Amino acid sequence: MSRLTGVGVSSGRAAGPIVRVAEPLPEPAATPSPADQVAEAARIRPAADTVAEGLFQRAARVGGDAKAVLETTAAMAMDPALISQAEQLVTTRSLPAVRAVYEAANGFADALRAAGGYMAERARDVHDVRDRIIAEIDGVTPPGVPELSTPSVLVARDLAPADTADLDPELVLALVTEEGGPTSHTAILARALGIPAVVAVRGVLAASGAGATVDGDAGDVELSETEVAVRVAERPEHADWNGIGQTADGVPVKVLANVGSATDSTTAVAVGAQGVGLFRTEFCYLGADVEPDVATQRSAYAEVLTPFAGKPVIVRTLDAGADKPLSFLDMGAEPNPALGVRGLRVAFDRPDLLDSQLEAIAGAAQDSGAEVSVMAPMVATADEAGWFAERARANGIDRVGVMIEVPAAALSAAEILQAVDFVSIGTNDLAQYVFAADRMVGALAGLNDPWQPALLRLIAMVGQAGRQVDKSVGVCGEAASDPHLAGVLAGLGVTSLSMNASAVQAVGAALAQHPHATFRKAAEAALEAPSAAAARQTTKTTLA
C-alpha cells in the first residue's frame, strides 16, 4: 500500500480497480520524406474528417455541456486553417503527414499558450486533436480514455475536455491526474459530474497499483497492489435548478457564465445562465498583426453578446501584455512577466487601444441589446479604478467595474468601490499573487487551491466592503464553479458567481439548498480552518 497526495478538486471518497489512460503519442519523426508529396498530403484531410466524425457521433449520444465540448473538439479537428497548414508543410518541407500535423497543431497551440491565462489552458485541446489525427493516419489506438466495462478509478497524466465530456459517472468511480490544477477542465467537469477527483498527484503515473482509494476532499490517493473493493462516492442529490440564482430563503446570488466566444454564449444560454459575469475579449486580438479596427471588434463582440440580449453581460477589457504578447504591441521583454505590464497597465501607455475597445463594446451593446457593463483586469489601486471608470463613461458605458485579482486591490476594496459600480474577484490570479505561486505550474497547484483560508479571508474583506456600500461583489475565477465553495462565497458576501457553463446547474442547485445564514456559518468555519483541506471538510459537514 502506498499513499500519494495531490489537490482534491471534486468532493467525495471512492475506491476500485485502476484503469490507466493511454499516454500521449511520441513525437513523430520528420523523416523519411515522402516519395509522393501530393499523395502524402492527401492523407491528412480524410483522417481529420474521421476524427471529427467519431467525435460528432459521441456528441450525438450525450446532451448538454458534454455535447458542446465534443462538438467544439470535432470542429477543431476540421479546422480548415489547421488542415491546410499541415498539407502545406508536406508539400513545401517534404514532411511525413504525421509530422506535418504535429508541427501545424503545435503552432496553433503555441499561439494560444502565448495568449496566456484561460487561452493557454485551451492549448491542451489542440494537442488532443493533434494526437487523434496522428493516431488515425498511423492506424494506432488514439490516446485517451479506453471504453470502460466495469466501475473503475481513472489514472491519467491529464484529461482533455473530449476525454472527460462523456465520462459515465456510473463507471468512473474517481479521477486521479498527475498534472492539472484546480482550474483545469478535469476539475471543472469532475465537479459537474459529481465524481471525486484529485489532481497534481506527483508520482502517480510511475507508481504501481491495481486498485486505489481516492479522497477528493483531503486530496489523498491510496494505491494498493491488490484489488480494492468497489466503493461508490455518495453523490449529493441535486434538485433540478429552477434558473433563479438565490439561496433557499430567497437571497439573490446571480449564477452567470464565463464566455470567450459565440459558441460559449449559446452553451451558457442553454444551461440557463442568468447572464455573463466575464466575457474574455482576448480572442479578438489573438494572432492579429495589426490592431483590429473598431468595426471588426464591434461585430466580433456583438456575436458573443447577442445570445444574451436583454440580460446582463460584463465585458472585460483586454487582458494582455507581458506573458500574453500582442504582435502589434511591443512592450519589450520583462524579467517577471506575471508582475509586469499586463491587463489595464497596458492601457496606461496606450490609452488609444483602450478607447477603441470601449467604443467597440458600446457599439456592440447597441447592436446586441445585451445589458452591457465593462470591467478592467489587473487593477491595483483606487486611482487606477477611477481612471478606467472615467474613460469607460466617456465612451458611453455607464456601468463600470474592475476585477479584484491583485492583493492590493482586495485590501483597497472599500476605496475602489467609491470609484466604480461593482467589483468581480478573479480568484485564479488573486490566488497566484497572494501565494506567490505561478498558476501555470502544476507543482504549486496546492497553493493555488481556492479553498486556501488566506484567499478566503481576502474575499471576505471584499465582501464586507461591498456590503457596506451596497454594491455588487462577484467572483469570476474558477472558485465559483465549485458547488460547495459557491455557498461559502455567498456566505462571505459575494452577490454573483460566474463560471464555466458546465458548472451552472450544479452551482444554481447548490445555492438553493440552504438559507443564507447556513452559508454564512459555513463561511465562518472555512475562514478559521487551518488548511484548504480542512476548509473543504468543515464546509462539507456544515452543508451536509
Ligand SMILES: C=C(OP(=O)(O)O)C(=O)O
Ligand atoms: C477570472 C480570472 O481571469 P483570467 O483567468 O482570465 O486571468 C481570474 O484571474 O480569476
Ligand SMILES: [Mg+2]
Ligand atoms: Mg485574471
